[in-house]
Amino acid sequence: MSNNRTESKAQAEANKAARKHGRQRFRVSVIAARIAQKNSIGGPRNRCYCCGRRLADDDRLLLDRESYIRGIDPECWQLVLKRVSQIEAGEVVL
Numbered sequence: 001m002s003n004n005r006t007e008s009k010a011q012a013e014a015n016k017a018a019r020k021h022g023r024q025r026f027r028v029s030v031i032a033a034r035i036a037q038k039n040s041i042g043g044p045r046n047r048c049y050c051c052g053r054r055l056a057d058d059d060r061l062l063l064d065r066e067s068y069i070r071g072i073d074p075e076c077w078q079l080v081l082k083r084v085s086q087i088e089a090g091e092v093v094l
């Protein structure tokens with residue numbers, strides 16, 4: 001078992017990635033539920049609500065204005081829209 005340390009480090013990184021991915025998915029479903037219920041999604045934000053990616057610094061936008069106003073970057077927004085359509089189709093129960 002010479003590379004135990006390497007394996008456990010890789011495992012730790014995999015776990016961390018899984019947690020991050022899980023958090024993003026959870027937050028995508030939170031936002032989708034708010035949209036489906038016609039509630040505010042709480043933007044604008046300097047960072048994406050779902051994944052934490054920067055949308056703006058103090059003095060400039062890093063992505064498009066729409067993403068900043070939503071507080072959600074385009075990648076996560078696609079996931080949100082997909083989720084909303086699943087909710088509206090009755091495929092996902094809130």
Ligand SMILES: [Zn+2]
Nearest residue numbers: 048051073076
């Ligand atoms: Zn995001």
